[in-house]
Amino acid sequence: MTDLESRYRRLFAAYPRTHRAEREDEMVATLLDVAAPGRRRPALREAGSIVLHGVACRARSATEWQLGLGLAGLVARALATALAVAALGIGLLPPVGNPIRLRDRGVALEPAWLDVPAWTPVVVWAFALAAIVAGARSSWGGRRLIVPGVCAVVMIVAGPDVVGMRRGFIAPFVLLLAMSTLDASASARKRAIASVAGLTVGGWLAVVFVDRFGDGPGRIWMQSDRWYLAARDLVPMRPGDWLVGIVLGCLAGAVRPRFAIATGLVAVPLGLLTVRSRMLGTVEELALAALLGGLALLVVATSRSRSHRAGTPGDAVAT
Amino acid sequence: MNELSFLILTVLADGPQHGYGLLQGIAGLTDGAVTPQVATLYRTVDRLAADGLIVEHGTEVVDGRFRRSYRLTETGLADLETEAARRAATARVATKRVKRSRAVGFAGGAA
Numbered sequence: 001m002t003d004l005e006s007r008y009r010r011l012f013a014a015y016p017r018t019h020r021a022e023r024e025d026e027m028v029a030t031l032l033d034v035a036a037p038g039r040r041r042p043a044l045r046e047a048g049s050i051v052l053h054g055v056a057c058r059a060r061s062a063t064e065w066q067l068g069l070g071l072a073g074l075v076a077r078a079l080a081t082a083l084a085v086a087a088l089g090i091g092l093l094p095p096v097g098n099p100i101r102l103r104d105r106g107v108a109l110e111p112a113w114l115d116v117p118a119w120t121p122v123v124v125w126a127f128a129l130a131a132i133v134a135g136a137r138s139s140w141g142g143r144r145l146i147v148p149g150v151c152a153v154v155m156i157v158a159g160p161d162v163v164g165m166r167r168g169f170i171a172p173f174v175l176l177l178a179m180s181t182l183d184a185s186a187s188a189r190k191r192a193i194a195s196v197a198g199l200t201v202g203g204w205l206a207v208v209f210v211d212r213f214g215d216g217p218g219r220i221w222m223q224s225d226r227w228y229l230a231a232r233d234l235v236p237m238r239p240g241d242w243l244v245g246i247v248l249g250c251l252a253g254a255v256r257p258r259f260a261i262a263t264g265l266v267a268v269p270l271g272l273l274t275v276r277s278r279m280l281g282t283v284e285e286l287a288l289a290a291l292l293g294g295l296a297l298l299v300v301a302t303s304r305s306r307s308h309r310a311g312t313p314g315d316a317v318a319t
Numbered sequence: 320m321n322e323l324s325f326l327i328l329t330v331l332a333d334g335p336q337h338g339y340g341l342l343q344g345i346a347g348l349t350d351g352a353v354t355p356q357v358a359t360l361y362r363t364v365d366r367l368a369a370d371g372l373i374v375e376h377g378t379e380v381v382d383g384r385f386r387r388s389y390r391l392t393e394t395g396l397a398d399l400e401t402e403a404a405r406r407a408a409t410a411r412v413a414t415k416r417v418k419r420s421r422a423v424g425f426a427g428g429a430a
Binding site for chain 1: 337338339342356357358359360361362384385386387
């Protein structure tokens, strides 16, 4: 095997294994036919094209991703529903007995908190819960995202703190819900992506608007450095929990690669959020977060390399 | 139908071809104006095969290199015919408008 051929073959790692088994020899032969005599390395444009098409081919390979995404969606919906139920319960408690409010009052009592009407959390979270339940029953992926997304925007605008779970909670909430649409059909997915993009931009514009022009509790809250601190409080797991989760994901991946894909899909964005929330933390915390993020990626990579073992050669051609 | 699909079908209308043959055929048809990347070519070939416009014709090993050749299906031939007619009609209109535009001068070319 010449240097050029082995370099071409290395680039084909970007393609799914079934596609490689079916087409690699043929494509490499054509690449070698085309290559100028004496060439030892693939041209940059050719290499980029191979990698790009390989990655796109992976993305199109529905059989590989479908179950993993479906599982991630299931986890996301279950988690979002559980959080909404918990938040609704907390919201129903009177302020005096509300454990989160008492805890936060112990840390720093903000006058803004007292400005939020007592019924606000109940209404907002009841709406969110209803939306999630209704969305989970919908067969249209976009609807599944839009309603909870609207809830997120409402929560952003509603006040500095709705039920003791602060604004930073919204990001993972929306991310998880967005993930739940990924197992929908291609057209629904496009609508969902467009929706989440619109809602995200809308939500952040609302935040900016409150920050610049609002004069209520939202502005007071936003002028502080509590964004990061709050996010750190609100990512519900501690690094140790992440580690356990990642290890479990690795073990699950050893049994069924798709489980690891699902774990990775949930772990990577939340891991990144952990990194962000710890921006004010110590170097050790950052290093730990980076390590966990790397492990999450490893999970995905491991699953990727194993995921085509049981595939049939004809699949890739039909995608 | 995009340009590359059209060109691949046109090359195959002349007989079965393997990947390198397709590239050479496309270059010949377009005087070298269209030179797709190999990965792009095979992506299009995959899509045409998935749509039932082409099928595998056979495989062989030449000088140690594996080759798979493709041929048109009946559907592919019919689609190529339709597409060629459409493009020819468009080209006729374009040619007519160019002539008219030249005749009246470029100032009147908005029509």
